[in-house]
Amino acid sequence: MQTKQRDVRRSVSIIVSRGWLQLRFSYGGKRHYISVGLRDTPTNRKIADAKAKLIESDIIYERFDPTLEKYKPQTALSVTTTAAPLPVPKTSLLDLWKQYTQFQQVHLEETTIIRDYGKIEKRIRKFPTPYLEDAIAIQAHLLSKFAAETAKRTLKQLSACCNWAMRKKLISENPFKELAQEVKTKKASKVSRKPFSKECVAAIISAFEHNTYCSRYSPIPHSYYAPYVKFLFHTGCRPEEAIALKWKHVEKNRIYICEAVATDVRIRKTTKTDTPRYFPINQELRAVFDAVRPENPDPNALVFPARGGKEIDTHNFLNRVWRPVVKRLVEAGKVKEYLPQYNCRHTFITLCLESGIISRRVADWCGTSVAVIEEHYAGAIAHIQVPSFGLTNQTTLEDQG
Template identity: 40%
Template sequence: MNTTQTKAAKGTVGVESFRGKLRLRLPRSIETKNRYISTGWQDTPENSKKAQKIAWQIEDDISRGTFDSTLASYKPQHHLTVVQAIKAQPALSLSELWEQYTEYRKPLIAETTLKIQYAAVRNHIAKLPTKTLSDAVQIRDFLVGKLSNDAARRTLTQISACCDWAVDSCLISSNPFHGMAQKIKVVKDETDTIDPFTAEERDIIIKAFEEHSLYSYYVPFVKFLFMTGCRTGEAVGLQWKHISADCRTITFSESVSTQLKIRKDCKTHQSRKFPCNATLQALLLSIKPNACNPEALVFPSKKGGVIRSGHFIDSAWKGRSDRNDGIVTQLVKEGKISRYRTQYNTRHTFITQCLEAGVSVVQVAKWAGNSPEIIMKHYAGITAHVQVPEF
């Protein structure tokens, strides 16, 4: 029990702290059922002054003979006022909760996450037929009906996280979306799975770029993706200041979102050193300008700006069915590679080839900017085929 009090003169009303709250202690000379009057106030200097005023009022009533033995006139009335104020507040809509949640999360997430993922959820919420939390089932059904299962699941996951935060923040009493997202089954899109190119397919793709009249400009960029396994944003944002003068070491410390035109740190928020083998070193030296500006992009677009990954895929890599086939799509049609895979599989190809060559998972993780656990989780099928060496 945590009780603090100051010794009062006989016949006076004392003010004391009990379990962090202030209460009034009545003198023994008074005949009353209760010796204590709870104020419900936190023990603070300001509240102590208010409690002392009530104590003086009681002492004055005792001296005048007008003491209220029921104690009703001495009890603070703030409890009723607070309850009425809470009841009077209108319920927050899902839109209002999402805006408050976004403001709370803003310092904790990357700018790209805020402007892409959170903005997408905000747009989905704006289109809902109802934004009342009690209509959670109707909201779920609307999202499932309008979006793909994957998008509906991701949106409901974010909305549920928002409501969990709102519960913790005492804005709502419970999360009506709890568990909804997990019940939506998502069929994995094969184009998004880890599906590396073989070494032969890699070489065929590079050769096709070299021989293409329009897209040969991208040959160094494509080779670099295959030879480093870096993320696309890291490659398009790479500047000469990130590469040592002799081109033997690359420091991956920044990435560019071409969609938002934002330069940021790497996905893991940690820079990493990448050692160049002789082939990669020769590639970088071959494209390095004589008067090299450290701030210049290593792989600029044809117009000198940042390569827009979406444009590169829609033109050179995959193409668009309403315009023309990209190089990889054409190679699939010609039977030169087995199936179409996204440009991001250049990263998976590098990691897979390293593992198949017997490079340790820890080392591959350092080069790729991942944790060993992530490499083991996503490339377990590859590591399972690595042979135990003879000792």
């Protein structure tokens, strides 16, 4: 009577674990792993193959040694009969970043967490290999998808996260430590603080008031934004502070500037310096308020609302209204060069300094420091002339004698 043999083609597999040969097979409902104790070379594979065939044969003819002693070489071999050696788990960069963000929430503005930290989280979620151990691959990915400056900034943030995690004993090393330094970027250009001339200011305001460049299909005429534009030029107020202004902040002879709204995240917060300030209302500014003030204004209503009643979206205004108008004025030769709406602030500061108003007063009005004024607006200050007191024309009593 012939013994029926079961087809067990390669029922014992030869695998490589970290450069060493192992035999893997199942018997009696258990998975077995036997380390051959030999490096993965062509010669050693032949030895492993012979050992695998022996095990297969013993299983077929029911002479398998469940103690596995028969299959061990003369040298001591490690045997695992329960599970394969598990690879060292990788650290999730996303989990680490979330913990870091949660820690920073108590120290930073909510807008910073949502805008800046949220942006990094979105990038991490798109990493092809989102693990701490894949830092080199992440660096290559960032450089392939973003400008060098953005990639460098992201790597710096990830490195800061890892430094924090090391202090908290969550990880033992920072694989991003040197990666940002390897990214070469162009020298950052200084923020333009160029002012508009008085003639350019007049041309811009006129274009808004008369809808000079407003499309007939525009749902909102440019003249709707004219009071807002005038306010920027007449106060040097930051756009996020101007759109946050409510009627309760407008007093008889002064404005109380105490809040700002970042339109990209729609969050109302304190001013950039966290310090409220007062701004005097002159005749020109009073005319701006009179033009937009309702008969009985709600104290909590916005002074310069968007058509829907909410805050003006400063980014949309910049791209869809301000930029087209000013660029058309440049093309028409009425404005020297294009400058963004934030330069209304630089214009106000410059004109004040050129008029002889002291730096301390301008700094107080605009919510900045004297040091910033004197560092960044030195050109305007240099235009101020030393006054003449007429002393050289006076004659002394001695001369008369």
